Amino acid sequence: MMHKLLLAISQPVSAQLPRDFRHALQEIITDQIPKLIQQRILLCLSEALTNLIEHAKPPATEISIHFTQESDGWQLTIFDNSDAWDCTENLDDDLLTEFSDQESGRGIALVHAQSDKIDYQPGSNDTPNQLLLFWALPKVQIKQTVLIVEDNNSLLLLYKAYLIKNYHVVTALNGYQALEILSTHHIDIVLSDIRMPQMNGLSLRKKINQQSGSELIPFVFLTSQDDEMVQEQAAQLGIDDYLIKPVQKAQLINVIKRILGRSQQVYQQLTTRLDKKITDSLPATLATKAHGWRMQVASRHTGSGGGDLLLQHNFTDKTQLLLTDIMGHDDSAKFFSHAYGGYLHGLIQSMQSSQAPGYILQQLSNRALDDKLLSQVTLTCCSLQLSEAGKISIASAGHPAPLLISNDNISEIDTSGVLPGLLEDCYYESNSLTIIPGQRIALFTDGLFESAIDNTAREQLQQKITASLLSTLSLPIEQALKQVMTVFDQLTNAQPSDDTLLLLLEPIE
Known part of the structure; x- marks a missing residue:
């Protein structure tokens, strides 16, 4: 199980300690930690330290922190040499809904709300108190997802073999299966045969165009027919490309890479324009x-x-x-x-x-x-x-x-x-x-x-x-x-x- 110490720092207690520790932690937090989790970590550190300094009796004279990367997330441990002061014991206390200085509730509630797991281990004569805070690694799917819709099982397996190294591949044997997958999975691009039983590729594309949230997914037709009428019908449905079988591996990968790249470029340009309009209004x-x-x-x-x-x-x-x-x-x-x-x-x-x-x-x-x-x-x-x-x-x-x-x-x-x-x-x-x-x-x-x-x-x-x-x-x-x-x-x-x-x-x- 991975355990990597990223920061260890100790300092005599002072009014500047929360700020100094926050800045030290901020220096070593990298882009590998999602921004929202970074903010939660820094908020919890500041509030836990502030409340420890203000409310622990007798006051602590030395505080240390360890920040580690675990196999399933990140852990922050705060050590102090005061008497035990367990902020986790008030987890279900009604006083957490009130935040006066006397109740010391603000930092306690914030730490509870902004960490995924919290534990307190009181110290002894030889060991300091320990407050352990944990943030779970978010489940992130790195590979983009390709949905292949093809009734010929041999071709379906062949296309999947072409793409499996670079993409997460989901398959369907007909249009009905494809629609079910689209309703339950995040799909980045659809590759579909045109001639299929039960629901052909043209009907599938029409159904997708009618579904809110799916109509903008890039779409590519695969067909063995070089039929101008079929191509015209397909083009009218707003597709991104049209490939004639047999499709070679390099050709298929290049088309997917180009279409997904263009889709991302359009998205970034759109968000940039909207962001500017919003920024100008703020x-x-x-x-x-x-x-x-x-x-x-x-x-x-x-x-x-x-x-x-x-x-x-x-x-x-x-x-x-x-x-x-x-x-x-x-x-x-x-x-x-x-x-x-x-x-x-x-x-x-x-x-x-x-x-x-x-x-x-x-x-x-x-x-x-x-x-x-x-x-x-x-x-x-x-x-x-x-x-x-x-x-x-x-x-x-x-x-x-x-x-x-x-x-x-x-x-x-x-x-x-x-x-x-x-x-x-x-x-x-x-x-x-x-x-x-x-x-x-x-x-x-x-x-x-x-x-x-x-x-x-x-x-x-x-x-x-x-x-x-x-x-x-x-x-x-x-x-x-x-x-x-x-x-x-x-x-x-x-x-x-x-x-x-x-x-x-x-x-x-």
């Missing part, structure tokens, strides 16, 4: 003034993957804001961003009056849990409510903590809450405070501090951006934003690794 926009507040926003887009959304709705006495970061880097993530954008826009536009930020996140989480489309993606969200005299209320669902910028320092505003859509009836606490003139709030997505090539560069990015936020406090807010983003562009060479959004808020004197 940039954050908002009014520069509302209910005693000045606001400025800037964003940077990588052009692929998820997206950052910022929505605003003004009520009579308050302004509602939603800042959301859709996670993911594959083709579908941007489409989910668009779907979430439409839902969130409808959510706040449909409200008759301003609602507490925590209540909005609760509604979002319930919908993300129940909706088949929205439940397929992970996101973080920060909900805000602004009113006169510098009053602000904030709630967070897994989002980076807002920064309060004052004359002499920058501090995080205390917000916490589980990611939306993980558990039923989540409770999100709204934190209300008053910001005085001369102070400023920065809200951002994690790309602001994570868009760098390695751990050293990320540390430099965070230090420089934080210093710039502090040094520009005396500047007009629009000028301050431009200056901070100039620093960001310089440090990332204007090529950030993740979508980034920065929102600055300040009360009007």
